[in-house]
Amino acid sequence: MLRAFEKGADGVSIIGCMEGDCHYKTGNLRARKRVEQVQKILNTIGLEGERAQMYNLSSSDGPLFVKYAQEMDERIRNLGPNPMKKKKKNAA
Amino acid sequence: MNAKTPSKLEKIMAAGHLGVTSECGPPRGSDPEVIKKKAELLKGCVDAINVTDNQTSVVRTCSLATCIHLKLMGLEPILQMVTRDRNRIALQSDILGAASFDIYNVLCLSGDHQSFGDHPQGQNVHDLDSMQLAWTVRNMRDEGKFLGGDEIKRPPQMFVGAAANPFADPFEIRVPRLAKKIEAGAEFIQTQCIYNLEKFEKWVKQAEDRGLTEKCYIMAGVTPFKSAGMAKYMKNRVPGMDVPDDVVKRMSDTQKGKQAEEGINICVETIQRLKELKGVSGFHIMAIEWEEKVPEIVERAGLLPRPEID
Amino acid sequence: MIVADKKPVEEIIEYVKDCKKLLVLGCNECVTVCEAGGKKEAGVLASALRMYFANRGVEDALVDERTLERQCDHEYLEEIRDIADNYDAIVSIACGVGVQFTAEKYHSIPVYPGVNTCFLGATEQRGLWTERCQACGQCILAYTGGICPVARCAKRLLNGPCGGSSNGKCEINKELDCAWQLIIDRLKAIDRMDLYEKLFGIKDWSTDRAGGPRKVQREDVQI
Structure with a gap:
């Protein structure tokens, strides 16, 4: 997740199975914890933690996926581009 | 049991009288008048006065200096020592210091954990534990030696005490633990405040069956409740305290203005009942910041006048 | 670890x-x-x-x-x-x-x-590690039923428990097991309560931190 931000991603959404319905039992719960960690780190280093988001979705729920994607899109548009990208450009 | 030290408390109990002690907590400042005022209230109605050692891990005037004040007033102090704050060097050094003022009684304790006090970030020492401290004082007195093995010139002459909580968990090891304290060198035991008399009587009986009451003076600890609130607090908040529901009820059924008096009544009744119990050699009356009530309790419990012993 | x-x-x-x-x-x-x-x-x-x-x-x-x-x-x-x-x-x-x-x-x-x-501790469960040893340099576990009072009693009492032990928990924290309760339970389980009756002598702390930085030197494995 952090690498994606390092490379310039404006936002990262992690989509896991519905809670209690994970093929890897608790994988989705651990993923959520990771996302929370990443949010904390992003806040610490001066990026917005909200750029990383965890969603739970069942594989057949297309409309909800669309809703989440739109939500994420709007969130990121409000935040603007990842400052890392600009810095990188300046450096280049 | 014959007295082995010049301690007045020991002599009184050795002569077969019930001993009476109370306690005096040093102030959170250096004004000696606070100590003197408290001690004055206890004069003539107790045989010796415990001086607490930074109780509840809150910094106060040291026990040793306070004991010296009492000694200079002609009173008999019991130096309380906790193993929390000092290592074996400092403990032995303070014992010598106390002995140089002819302080004849010591009570060996481990001390409340510092997290309860006003310096929770401090280190604790616990180089020795309370039993090992009792053993140390006995070794200094009876063998005339430091723990390191060197000889002591003019060894301390101290009557060695320890605390026991008959109500702490697990109950089954309470008597074996008492036996260990006695084996370590404790000659008198002051107990935790007693409200559950049945449980206490059971404990004394077990101690007696093991022959422990022949080897050691058991002083029953009592603390009068000032209010129903205090009874509830002691029941629910103080670790290792056993306050039965009927005692709490008796306090809370009493109207507000009369609760203090009822607290004294309970305390006096406790002493009267335990006076008759074989194996009990005395009473330790802990009237926390209520020293002025000690004379009344001692008198009403029929423990006055205090015996004169030379 | x-x-x-x-x-x-x-x-x-x-x-x-x-x-x-x-x-x-x-x-x-x-x-x-x-x-x-x-x-x-x-x-x-x-x-x-x-x-x-x-x-x-x-x-x-x-x-x-x-x-x-x-x-x-x-x-x-x-x-x-x-x-x-x-x-x-x-x-x-x-x-x-x-x-x-x-x-x-x-x-x-x-x-x-x-x-x-x-x-020095163990993994009790994922994300929860608890202390077991303080490396005092003179192991006494043989006498305490395999449970260390130095590491696990808040007052490192060798002759515990103190008067603050309540329902098997330590006085400093209700979540924390009283080490001496654990020792007693364990001594009972291995039928060695005789060990509890024995007064524990004063410990030599010179092998602990108190003795200064420590070293273990093994000539038998040195070249």
Whole structure:
């Protein structure tokens, strides 16, 4: 997740199975914890933690996926581009 | 049991009288008048006065200096020592210091954990534990030696005490633990405040069956409740305290203005009942910041006048 | 194992904010198991530091990551001999031993700690580590039913429990088991309550921290 931000991603959404319905039992719960960690780190280093988001979705729920994607899109548009990208450009 | 030290408390109990002690907590400042005022209230109605050692891990005037004040007033102090704050060097050094003022009684304790006090970030020492401290004082007195093995010139002459909580968990090891304290060198035991008399009587009986009451003076600890609130607090908040529901009820059924008096009544009744119990050699009356009530309790419990012993 | 906990990223940033070239050095042993200083954590920390520098506009900052088998052995620490001079500083996320051994070996390079080293303990469950040993140098577990009062009693009483033991819990915290309750339960289970009756003598603490920095020297294995 952090690498994606390092490379310039404006936002990262992690989509896991519905809670209690994970093929890897608790994988989705651990993923959520990771996302929370990443949010904390992003806040610490001066990026917005909200750029990383965890969603739970069942594989057949297309409309909800669309809703989440739109939500994420709007969130990121409000935040603007990842400052890392600009810095990188300046450096280049 | 014959007295082995010049301690007045020991002599009184050795002569077969019930001993009476109370306690005096040093102030959170250096004004000696606070100590003197408290001690004055206890004069003539107790045989010796415990001086607490930074109780509840809150910094106060040291026990040793306070004991010296009492000694200079002609009173008999019991130096309380906790193993929390000092290592074996400092403990032995303070014992010598106390002995140089002819302080004849010591009570060996481990001390409340510092997290309860006003310096929770401090280190604790616990180089020795309370039993090992009792053993140390006995070794200094009876063998005339430091723990390191060197000889002591003019060894301390101290009557060695320890605390026991008959109500702490697990109950089954309470008597074996008492036996260990006695084996370590404790000659008198002051107990935790007693409200559950049945449980206490059971404990004394077990101690007696093991022959422990022949080897050691058991002083029953009592603390009068000032209010129903205090009874509830002691029941629910103080670790290792056993306050039965009927005692709490008796306090809370009493109207507000009369609760203090009822607290004294309970305390006096406790002493009267335990006076008759074989194996009990005395009473330790802990009237926390209520020293002025000690004379009344001692008198009403029929423990006055205090015996004169030379 | 040695149990450590991650230091907050802001604290580490404070140490290295003026550096340009950094090496984040993980360790494959204890700190990997307690998820504080292994390869994964080295990656996360290095990435966070890279973004921190980039975001601050430090254009030529370099943050590399490397994880050694151990940081408490010469042979593994030698693996960075050739590259060490490339860096202004090393952030070691090994235990305090690793941080110090790295600093000793790379004398002219500052080495900063990336974790707080906590205690010798066990993994009770994922994400929960608890203390078992204080390395006092004179093990008494044979007499205490295999439960250590030095490490697990808040007053390290050798003749416990104290009067504050209540319902099997310690007076300082209701969540914490009373070590002496555990000892008694265990002595009963192995039918050795006779050990409880024995007064425990005064302990020689000279093999503990009190005796100064300790060493174990084994001539039988030295060449």
